[in-house]
Structure formats: C-alpha cells, structure tokens
Amino acid sequence: MLFISSFTGIWGVSALVWLANLGAAKIATDALARRRFAPAHGAAALGVLALTASSALTSAPLPTPKQAASGAAQTGEPLVAALQTTSGDLSELDGMMGSFRAKTVVWPELAAIAIAREGDTSKLREYAGRTGLVVITSFEDGSKPKPFNVSSAIGPFGESARYRKRKLFGGETSMHQAGGEAVAVEAGGKRIGLNVCFDSCFPSVIRESALTSGAAPDYITLPCMGPESPHGFLQAVHGAYTTFRSAECGVPIVRAESSAYAMITGSHGEILAFAPEGYEGAIEAQLPRTRDWTLYRQFGDWFLWCSWIGTGLWLVAFTRSAREELQSPLFQHSLREHLSLLVQVVDEWESGREFQLHDLLALKPSSFITIERFEFP
Numbered sequence: 428m429l430f431i432s433s434f435t436g437i438w439g440v441s442a443l444v445w446l447a448n449l450g451a452a453k454i455a456t457d458a459l460a461r462r463r464f465a466p467a468h469g470a471a472a473l474g475v476l477a478l479t480a481s482s483a484l485t486s487a488p489l490p491t492p493k494q495a496a497s498g499a500a501q502t503g504e505p506l507v508a509a510l511q512t513t514s515g516d517l518s519e520l521d522g523m524m525g526s527f528r529a530k531t532v533v534w535p536e537l538a539a540i541a542i543a544r545e546g547d548t549s550k551l552r553e554y555a556g557r558t559g560l561v562v563i564t565s566f567e568d569g570s571k572p573k574p575f576n577v578s579s580a581i582g583p584f585g586e587s588a589r590y591r592k593r594k595l596f597g598g599e600t601s602m603h604q605a606g607g608e609a610v611a612v613e614a615g616g617k618r619i620g621l622n623v624c625f626d627s628c629f630p631s632v633i634r635e636s637a638l639t640s641g642a643a644p645d646y647i648t649l650p651c652m653g654p655e656s657p658h659g660f661l662q663a664v665h666g667a668y669t670t671f672r673s674a675e676c677g678v679p680i681v682r683a684e685s686s687a688y689a690m691i692t693g694s695h696g697e698i699l700a701f702a703p704e705g706y707e708g709a710i711e712a713q714l715p716r717t718r719d720w721t722l723y724r725q726f727g728d729w730f731l732w733c734s735w736i737g738t739g740l741w742l743v744a745f746t747r748s749a750r751e752e753l754q755s756p757l758f759q760h761s762l763r764e765h766l767s768l769l770v771q772v773v774d775e776w777e778s779g780r781e782f783q784l785h786d787l788l789a790l791k792p793s794s795f796i797t798i799e800r801f802e803f804p
Contacts, residue, residue, distance in 0.1 A: 429674035429696035433721040435730035436630050436675050442734065505617055505645060507681050508532040508711040511689035511702040515541050517554060524560075527711045531615045533683040534564035536624045536652035537576065545569035551581045559583055561615040563648045564683070565592065565623050567603070576603045578621045578650060580614035587612035590621035594629055596654070611639035620647035620678070627651075627668045627682075630675055634724060637676040643718040646679040647672075651689075659687035659704035670696040677719030694719045 428440050435442075508529035514520060515538050524532060542550050546568035555562055561582035567574035568589065576592040576599070591606025609632070611620045620636035627633060627649055637643050649669065654661050666688035673680045674696030682690050687704035691712040699712035722729075 429670060432671050432674045432696070433677065433719070433723060436723045436728055437671050438728065438731040438734065440671070442730075505531070505615075505714045506711065507646065507691065507714060508709045509681050509683040509689050509691060509700075509702075510534050510538070510709050511684045511686070512538070512707050513685050515539070517542050517550065521554070521558070523708050525709065527709050529711050530559060531561040531563070531617075532709070533648045533650055533681045534562060535683045535685040535689075536565045536650040537567070538650070538683075538685075539564045539566040542566070545574070546577070548579070548581055548586050552585060555582045563614075563619070563621070563650065563681075565650045570604060573602065573604045575606055576623060577606075578623050578648070580612050580619060580621070580648075582614055584614070587614055590623070592623040592626065593632055594625045596625040599625075609635040609639045611636065611644050617645040620644040622647055622649050624649065624651040627672055627680075628665070630672065630723075631728065633672040633680075634676055634727060637678050637724055643676065643678050643724065645718070646681055646714055647676075649680055649682040651682055652685040655686050662687035662704070666690060670698065675721060675723045677721040677724055679714045 428443075431439050431443065506529045508524065508527050508531070510520065510523055510532065512520070512523060512535060514523075520534060520538065539548075539551060543566040546566065548566075551562060554560075559582075561580055563578065563580045565576055565578040568577045568591075576595075577589040578592070579589045580587040588610055590610035591608070592603065593606045593608075595603055595605050609620070611618055613619075620633075620639060622633060622636055626636075633647065636647055651665070654665070656662065662684065666682065666684070669680050669682050669690055670692050673692040673694060677694045679694050679699075680692050682688075682692070684702065687702075689702040689710055690698055691700040691710060691714070693699050693715055694717070699714070700710040702708075702710050
C-alpha cells in the first residue's frame with residue numbers, strides 16, 4: 428500500500444480498498460444467487476486470504492522506543508529524536524533526552540506554549556545555546572486578534588523562520604488563525620520542512636513542504652497533540668497518516684506526540700522508531716541519507732483528478748445510454764405491458780382472491796423484461 432501511494436497518493440490506495448470490497452460483495456451476491464461458488468470465486472477468495480496472510484507474516488515488528496542508532500557518527504546520516512509527553516516544563520522536557528545522542532529533537536505541539544509566551548523564544552534560545560540541541564516544537568505567537576500556532580527550529584544559531592500551522596482542527600479555529608505558506612529551514616546542517624499536527628491529514632500540504640526548496644528536504648518535522656481517545660484509537664488513526672505522507676513524498680517524517688504513537692518514519696514510509704500508548708519519553712532513529720523520487724511528489728493529486736474525470740465521462744455515457752433506452756419503442760411497449768400486468772394483480776388482490784405465484788407467472792408479458800427475472804422463496 429505504501430508503494431502504491433508513492434505513485435498515486437492515498438487516492439490510489441483508497442480506490443483499491445473500495446474496489447476490493449465492492450468486488451468481494453459482488454462475488455458473494457453472485458454466489459448466493461447461484462446457491463454455489465464458481466471456481467473463479469473460490470480462486471479470488473483464496474487470493475485475498477493469501478495476500479492478507481503474507482502481509483501479516485512479512486510485517487516487521489515495530490521498533491522499541493529506544494531505537495538503536497549505532498554508526499550515525501561514522502556515516503554522517505542525521506540522528507533525530509522525538510518526544511512523547513504531555514509536559515510543558517523545560518526541565519522535564521530536557522530530562523527526557525537522557526542517554527539519547529540525537530542533537531535535533533522534536534517536541535509535541537504547543538509543548539512550548541508556556542515557555543515561549545506570545546512568541547518570545549528567549550528561554551528556548553538560551554536552552555539551545557547551553558545544550559547544543561536543535562529544538563523544533565510549536566507555540567503561540569503574539570499576533571492579533573488571534574495568535575498563530577507557529578513552529579520553528581531553535582538552536583545555538585538562534586531561531587529559524589517560523590511556520591504558521593495551516594490546517595486547524597475543530598475548535599482550534601476559535602483560538603488560532605490559519606497560516607497559508609509552506610516553510611523549510613536550514614538547521615543542524617540539514618534542510619527541514621516544518622508542519623504541525625493536523626497538516627498531516629492533507630496530502631497536498633505535506634507535498635508543498637517537500638517542494639519548498641525545489642528538492643525534497645532531508646526530513647519533515649511534525650509536532651502533534653492528540654486528539655486523545657480511549658485506548659489511543661484516534662491517535663492511531665492520526666499516526667497512520669504519517670507513514671503514507673512519507674511514502675507519498677519520499678521524505679522521512681519525525682512526529683512528536685503528547686499521548687500516543689509518536690514515530691519516526693523513513694522515506695519509504697517504514698517506521699524507524701515508535702512510541703506506544705502510555706509511553707512517556709524520547710524515541711530516536713537514524714534517518715536514511717538519500718531521498719526517494721516519487722511520482723506523487725512530482726505530479727501531486729493526478730490520480731484524484733483522473734478519477735473525477737473518469738467518473739464524469741462514465742456518468743455522461745450512462746445518462747446517454749439510459750435516455751436512448753427509455754425512448755426506445757421496445758421499452759415503451761414493455762412498460763405498457765408491465766403496467767397492465769400490475770393493474771391486474773392489484774385488481775385480483777383487492778377482490779380478496781389468493782394470488783399464487785403460478786397465477787402471476789401466467790400473466791407475464793412476452794417482452795424481453797419478464798417476471799422471471801425476479802426470484803421468489
């Protein structure tokens with residue numbers, strides 16, 4: 428599925444899922460109508476079972492939170508970390524890095540809301556200068572009448588350009604203004620695309636971040652916050668988008684979270700590091716050195732537009748065919764005969780006479796549409 432999304436985006440995956448379900452339903456209804464399974468139906472069912480089993484058997488186990496990153500210093504490949512925590516205290520956030528060696532860390536969405544009040548990042552800049560870390564998180568700026576939810580990279584070099592969250596979730600529209608531009612910055616010797624939380628639910632938004640510099644950035648950061656739900660269901664659904672966004676654009680994504688399923692994904696959409704529900708702390712992973720070229724990153728939502736055009740052409744052809752059939756003399760004659768038959772059935776029913784199936788069949792018209800097309804128990 429991730430491989431398909433690198434060509435078609437999530438739209439091709441969605442079409443495949445819908446067609447597979449519709450095909451399975453058609454096979455089932457055809458088999459029930461014939462009271463037996465045709466060989467083709469059995470082969471199709473076995474094929475679906477085989478694909479499901481092979482996917483389950485070949486899936487790699489999810490990495491543990493303390494993902495090993497040995498060899499990063501020798502290869503020069505980026506080593507990054509992400510936090511999963513509800514804390515907004517600077518000392519607690521610093522303590523979660525523990526023995527992790529990454530020099531770039533992503534904190535959850537609005538983790539710095541109390542540290543950088545009204546967009547004042549002086550405390551964060553002092554912290555980054557003292558520790559040598561590059562911190563990427565989000566906070567509210569001082570804009571009026573409502574602040575923007577902004578993200579930036581803060582390190583020993585100071586603060587990068589700020590990205591304003593573009594897609595606001597639910598009631599967030601009453602708290603924040605929405606931004607309008609993609610932003611990529613240089614930090615820690617890498618080119619980084621900045622996004623925030625709900626942005627990841629929109630393929631085109633992540634794609635624009637992957638194209639801001641003309642070429643794909645080294646990775647995209649994604650500070651997130653929930654939405655929280657029992658057993659982490661909504662967090663899991665939200666997190667699942669991350670793997671597809673990476674595969675679509677061929678770019679790793681570093682996703683911090685407040686409650687469940689922080690993760691770091693590679694350029695194929697594979698999960699390199701993962702934090703389960705209930706875990707609080709850091710995850711770390713070594714990112715691949717190269718970015719992948721993908722058809723989706725190059726041409727965007729081409730499959731979606733082709734699907735709309737194909738659907739429109741089909742509707743035009745169907746409407747034209749239906750109009751011609753309705754206007755045909757054969758259909759008009761058949762319609763009159765069936766209306767006449769219906770009148771006879773209603774008359775017999777109103778007269779109180781039991782109307783059996785063999786009586787109905789005796790009244791059938793001789794046109795190409797007959798009552799024999801319907802099944803009775």
